[in-house]
Amino acid sequence: MSDALRIEGLSVYGQGQYDFGRQNADERESNDPLSGQQNTAASGARGYEVISQVNLSLRAGKVLGLVGETGCGKTTLINSILGLLPASLSVASGRILIDPEEQPVDLLQLNNRQRAAYLGLRIGYVPQDVRSGLNPLMSARQTVREGAKRKRDRKHQRSAITQRTDDALRRAGLSDDFLRSDADRRPGRLSGGQCQRVLIAQAIVNEPSVLLLDEPTASLDPTSRHQVLETIRRLADDGAAVCLVTHDLAAIASMVDSVAVMYLGRLVEIGSADQVLRHSRHPYTRGLLGCVPRLDEKRTLQPINGEAPVSGNGLTGCRFYPRCPLRQIQCEVDEPQLSKAQLEHQVACHVAE
């Protein structure tokens, strides 16, 4: 299978001083990673670092799970592909190549107008928040139709669009029953799972080769979550390259092909689902797995030490060092790089065996 999208050495920086409103001015001096309030003053001319040197490729027909805690840069990564970074963030280096093997185009070099030729057509996107992702005044069918209109069919335009709209709703896992009775309702009258699938339908209506989903199951109960994930799996089997962003390892474990784990803007472990989830080697991945409650044993959950700092600034060496149970002196000064330990299974850690 070929790569549909390749990210090479992507770094994103924020301007000026780090400030997400979570710190008080008086705490900026303090530097206690375990309290979860990591603060440092402005770090040089480039501002603070949000994503650092990320290499990632999305393969056609495969689902990649991008996993990490809040604030690790998952959504920023997606937004930089889409060109949706807020004004305070900017891409410092790297390339995002679509169709890297045939006719590579660097999305970062395009202006908004050129990029629009890709968004919604070659790249489908499902935003994080279901309710605010849908226009409350448009019915489900109108929403998807609006997306379908972006692709011009020369003949039979109107009927072709209607056809594709219904087809997308069906492929997103909505029943014929829904198409008949509920598709003309506004999002306020639909359930969370239905809204989520309408958003997916809108993203896939033009049959994009790359599909980016930001926490598509966060607000769903297990049954609808399972159905939505099955839908996503089917889309990948039809040939789309899917990137699924989530913090919930358990939810996606059964349907992803590969997993990339992110911590503070860096990839710390990449590999196949089996390698990362069953034979994880990075202490952070193990920590995340230890937090997942299991069904069979009433064992104590093992929360990771401390909370993730809001920025990696001021830390040298391994970003996970302050919370790591296996840390050694080397980790504090020397930043580990992703190393190919086994085929395709890469870990950024000095101590991982």
Place this chain on the structure above:
Amino acid sequence: MLPSEAMDEQPQNQSGGVLLRASDLCFAYSSGAKSQSFELIVDELQVHAGEVLVLCGASGSGKSTLLSILAGTQRPDSGRVDLLTDGVTRDLYGCGRQQWKASRHDFGLVYQDVRESLNDRRRVIDSVLDPLLVHDLPKSNIGACVNVWQRIVELVRWGGESERQKKQRAIALDVLRRVGLQAEQADRFPKNLSGGQRQRAAIARALVTQPRLVFLDEPTSALDVSVQASVVSLLRELHQENPVRGYVFVTHDLALARQLADRIAVLDRGRLAEIGPADEVLRSPTSNAGREMVAIARRELDALG
């Protein structure tokens, strides 16, 4: 302290004593269209002292509605919810306003949305102090009228903190410390706390009146898995500390229920599909809804090895 039976390995046996009893509950609402109408019918549900009862179910199965009815914040169309304390039975929806207010501090509530459950414009400590002020706790020996008078005097004096205020503040800080928030963090505004810390503050607010019953509506679903783990550990510690307090916990995550529950109740489209000891429900669910939930949870978790 309650009888030692409450600390027994299996608090699901009746020895914990019934703390809350709901009978013949019926609650219905509709929002225009027929397909949107909803009806919750529960014949009988009991919460025992010292147990964690988990309400499980899909979205729209009525678990949050049932929680609100049990917690006394949503009047059912018919039926009654009795709080049994110190040998007194009190119908939450049938008793007068005064009586209702008098038992209100026996209930602690924690909500799902960590962003909205605390007042953004007040410091955390003030939000946690609120229940103490509203219920005028800890109870002093002087009558209620005098207390109101005292409060007016305190308000007029404005400047210094009275002994009583100092005492209340100490209680609030103590509870906050118990949930892992230091005095320095208690003086912050909610926006200056992380999601996990905010939920801890909300738990502290629910516990500050020393309630007999705590109701939690998906308290961890808005949090990261790693933060969820630490909040769940906290809840387990709190449960062990006070073997008398009953918990009602709403979640759709069965594996999470497993971590906390003594009994699990599965709701399906407004009906109580099954209820029983957590182990039994998870091992051999009898209802369709229960079987489906267990099967999905198993499939997901099997992939993790």
